[in-house]
Amino acid sequence: MTETTTTWTIAQMADDYDVTHRALRHYEHLGLLAPDREGQRRIYHRRERTRLALILRGRRLGFSLEEIATILDMYDDQPGEVGQLRYLLSQIGDRRQDLERRRRDIEDSLRELDELEQRCAEDVARLS
Amino acid sequence: MTETTTTWTIAQMADDYDVTHRALRHYEHLGLLAPDREGQRRIYHRRERTRLALILRGRRLGFSLEEIATILDMYDDQPGEVGQLRYLLSQIGDRRQDLERRRRDIEDSLRELDELEQRCAEDVARLS
DNA sequence: CTTGACCTTGGCGTCAACGTCAAGCAGGAT
DNA sequence: ATCCTGCTTGACGTTGACGCCAAGGTCAAG
Numbered sequence: 001m002t003e004t005t006t007t008w009t010i011a012q013m014a015d016d017y018d019v020t021h022r023a024l025r026h027y028e029h030l031g032l033l034a035p036d037r038e039g040q041r042r043i044y045h046r047r048e049r050t051r052l053a054l055i056l057r058g059r060r061l062g063f064s065l066e067e068i069a070t071i072l073d074m075y076d077d078q079p080g081e082v083g084q085l086r087y088l089l090s091q092i093g094d095r096r097q098d099l100e101r102r103r104r105d106i107e108d109s110l111r112e113l114d115e116l117e118q119r120c121a122e123d124v125a126r127l128s
Numbered sequence: 129m130t131e132t133t134t135t136w137t138i139a140q141m142a143d144d145y146d147v148t149h150r151a152l153r154h155y156e157h158l159g160l161l162a163p164d165r166e167g168q169r170r171i172y173h174r175r176e177r178t179r180l181a182l183i184l185r186g187r188r189l190g191f192s193l194e195e196i197a198t199i200l201d202m203y204d205d206q207p208g209e210v211g212q213l214r215y216l217l218s219q220i221g222d223r224r225q226d227l228e229r230r231r232r233d234i235e236d237s238l239r240e241l242d243e244l245e246q247r248c249a250e251d252v253a254r255l256s
Numbered sequence: 257c258t259t260g261a262c263c264t265t266g267g268c269g270t271c272a273a274c275g276t277c278a279a280g281c282a283g284g285a286t
Numbered sequence: 287a288t289c290c291t292g293c294t295t296g297a298c299g300t301t302g303a304c305g306c307c308a309a310g311g312t313c314a315a316g
Binding site: 139168169 | 292293294295
């Protein structure tokens with residue numbers, strides 16, 4: 001339980017998260033990641049790993065990298081001003097609505113899939 | 129309650145579903161839609177409307193049009209052979225796994241959003 | 257000192273999903 | 287007859303998200 005590798009290289013990142021190093025550079029180019037440098041080389045800390053995890057989850061959900069950027073920004077800032085906080089809260093509301101819509105879509109899809117499977121299974125039973 | 133417009137023009141489709149007619153032609157080009165013709169003009173029936181609804185839901189969920197095509201095919205075929213049915217059942221399984229993964233992602237996201245909102249609300253309370 | 261592994265920065269290529277003209281037909285209104 | 291509206295088929299342009307080189311730096315091993 002000692003602190004061993006608290007940092008990672010680009011190859012380790014690519015390997016751990018199953019992305020190409022081209023993709024990592026691309027995310028960095030768009031400001032989604034900002035690894036340190038050790039000389040030339042990129043050095044990734046835990047922050048980048050959690051960010052990358054969020055990016056990939058966002059991609060799986062079909063968000064564009066631009067949308068993902070704003071989401072990451074949401075989690076980044078710890079604004080001191082009440083105005084900023086209120087704005088953030090409204091953003092959170094928007095995002096929640098979006099996600100809930102997607103969830104409804106998914107649940108509808110799953111229900112329809114169930115029906116199809118049912119009919120399918122019946123047909124197999126009848127024919128076998 | 130009479131049968132009035134059981135068919136639709138491309139403009140009505142575009143209007144009802146809030147897509148461009150270019151998109152409709154694109155979906156047709158990819159074989160996702162197959163409207164009738166009346167002379168030159170495209171004529172859409174209810175079948176195309178349900179298909180379009182599925183397409184758009186698929187897009188909202190981040191599926192590619194190619195994936196959507198295979199999904200539509202799933203619902204299209206009513207295969208007579210047991211082999212085909214078994215294959216369809218396996219496809220249904222795959223799709224369900226995919227959807228359930230997405231649902232987990234969404235629920236994780238919603239939970240994190242809740243936490244963020246909580247902290248945010250606390251900060252606002254403290255500052256006001 | 258050279259090789260090889262791993263990294264770097266450009267920068268052009270590609271694919272999907274359309275957008276955006278251009279040019280033209282078809283039919284009703286003026 | 288011509289005009290307008292709504293549609294048609296190309297066909298090239300665009301944007302996002304990378305793929306895929308090319309050309310070279312760095313550092314430990316042989």
